[in-house]
Amino acid sequence: MKARFSLPLFVFVLFALCSSVSAQSGISNARSVAMSGAFTGLARGVEAPAWNPANLALTARRKYHLNLFSFGVGFHNNSFSKKQYDLYNGAFLTEQDKLDILASIPSDGLRVDLGTEVQAMGISIGNFALTASALGASDFSLSKDIVDLILMGNDLNRTYDVGATSGQGFGVSSFAFSFALPVKLAGFHRFAFGASGKYLLGLVYGEVKEASSSVSTDIDGVHGNGRVVIDRALGGNGLAFDFGVAAQLNESWSMSLGVLNAVSSMKWNKSTKRFIYTFRADSVSAEKLQDSDIDSVVVRSDQTIDIEPFHTTLPPQLRFGLARSTRHWTFDVDYTQGLKKVAGVSTRPRIAFGTELRLIPLLPLRAGIASGGRRGLSSSAGFGLDFSAFSWDFALSSRGGLFSGRGLAVAFDWMFRF
Numbered sequence: 001m002k003a004r005f006s007l008p009l010f011v012f013v014l015f016a017l018c019s020s021v022s023a024q025s026g027i028s029n030a031r032s033v034a035m036s037g038a039f040t041g042l043a044r045g046v047e048a049p050a051w052n053p054a055n056l057a058l059t060a061r062r063k064y065h066l067n068l069f070s071f072g073v074g075f076h077n078n079s080f081s082k083k084q085y086d087l088y089n090g091a092f093l094t095e096q097d098k099l100d101i102l103a104s105i106p107s108d109g110l111r112v113d114l115g116t117e118v119q120a121m122g123i124s125i126g127n128f129a130l131t132a133s134a135l136g137a138s139d140f141s142l143s144k145d146i147v148d149l150i151l152m153g154n155d156l157n158r159t160y161d162v163g164a165t166s167g168q169g170f171g172v173s174s175f176a177f178s179f180a181l182p183v184k185l186a187g188f189h190r191f192a193f194g195a196s197g198k199y200l201l202g203l204v205y206g207e208v209k210e211a212s213s214s215v216s217t218d219i220d221g222v223h224g225n226g227r228v229v230i231d232r233a234l235g236g237n238g239l240a241f242d243f244g245v246a247a248q249l250n251e252s253w254s255m256s257l258g259v260l261n262a263v264s265s266m267k268w269n270k271s272t273k274r275f276i277y278t279f280r281a282d283s284v285s286a287e288k289l290q291d292s293d294i295d296s297v298v299v300r301s302d303q304t305i306d307i308e309p310f311h312t313t314l315p316p317q318l319r320f321g322l323a324r325s326t327r328h329w330t331f332d333v334d335y336t337q338g339l340k341k342v343a344g345v346s347t348r349p350r351i352a353f354g355t356e357l358r359l360i361p362l363l364p365l366r367a368g369i370a371s372g373g374r375r376g377l378s379s380s381a382g383f384g385l386d387f388s389a390f391s392w393d394f395a396l397s398s399r400g401g402l403f404s405g406r407g408l409a410v411a412f413d414w415m416f417r418f
Contacts, residue, residue, distance in 0.1 A: 026050055027072035028117040033411040034382025034395035035354025036368030038332040040256045040321025045417065046124040049131050049178035051319060052244035052258030054194030056127045057180035059248065066416040067122040074409025076375055076399050078111040079104045081406050098151045111141040129178040137315065138169035149215065159216040166211060171203035190248040195241065202236030205268050205312065228277045231307065235270030240314050256321045261314040269309035276303040316340050330356040336373065346374040362386055375399050389418050
């Protein structure tokens with residue numbers, strides 16, 4: 001009997017196996033999200049520390065900035081698009097449908113990330129800023145063989161390998177003090193150095209240290225074995241530092257270069273555990289399962305042990321932005337690159353282009369496009385309501401096409417400027 005295919009349930013099962021809630025820095029800034037992350041050259045006031053603290057010394061329309069609240073959330077994957085969701089969800093899958101789904105998954109497996117970031121009550125006064133945020137990052141992947149096994153069932157004399165399954169994720173609250181030091185330099189309208197010092201309160205950390213498993217079927221039954229080792233911590237603390245330089249060539253052109261998390265160290269020392277799961281099955285058949293308890297034919301074990309506190313670092317990231325601003329039009333191009341391959345950051349360069357149009361001062365319109373990094377091609381759009389001293393901004397971003405991509409992110413924020 002055929003059964004209807006539920007794509008949400010299918011994705012949920014896979015996601016439960018390979019992912020966790022997390023976040024990435026900048027996803028809660030609606031102006032940035034609307035411009036596909038092209039914001040390093042434009043960030044001013046309380047928004048500056050998340051991109052480059054040196055930007056605090058560049059001209060802003062108002063001296064005092066208060067970020068009341070900002071929130072962003074996004075889901076991305078490297079395989080399935082919205083078009084496929086609409087096509088397959090609730091449908092009866094043919095063999096060709098299943099093959100098409102498998103063809104969408106790269107050979108290195110299905111990668112999923114779910115991100116969220118919250119910032120509240122950040123304030124900047126002149127060249128100084130105090131900000132607080134909760135953020136995280138994840139990088140989890142699932143072997144293509146597992147998806148094949150779920151969709152197609154187990155083939156005779158074929159071995160399914162899940163060695164490509166891996167994962168790492170963390171959640172951290174950050175409390176930062178940032179400042180910029182203006183310097184008079186010939187050839188520049190304004191020039192400044194900047195730095196941020198951040199106290200980090202670790203919330204959760206998890207890493208798949210080992211994932212090895214294989215399943216095969218022959219005439220005698222199903223054979224399999226596997227071992228998964230996961231390290232986990234439920235708290236810690238640490239420090240991180242950002243550095244940057246920024247300049248205005250004139251009233252219209254500005255450029256900014258920053259290294260976020262240039263130096264960082266996190267000590268995870270609360271509820272540090274290691275979970276070890278193993279299983280072994282030999283010649284399991286339907287007859288054996290009928291005649292015996294499953295525990296007698298599949299040998300399983302799980303073990304939890306305390307481990308010593310351990311250290312990690314936050315992902316260091318290089319950002320460069322070049323921007324031009326006029327009364328009615330703003331443009332920014334950004335280059336971003338991770339300096340170390342860890343959760344949330346890719347060492348592949350990413351180029352982003354973003355623009356903002358203010359033909360109606362009350363209603364700024366924004367759009368952007370980016371390529372490279374972990375997410376490949378993405379596009380975005382957004383708008384704001386600017387009441388001079390108070391503004392509200394909203395953004396929508398999609399991997400691939402704006403309405404047919406492989407992920408979606410939304411962000412909004414409220415801010416006072418006076």
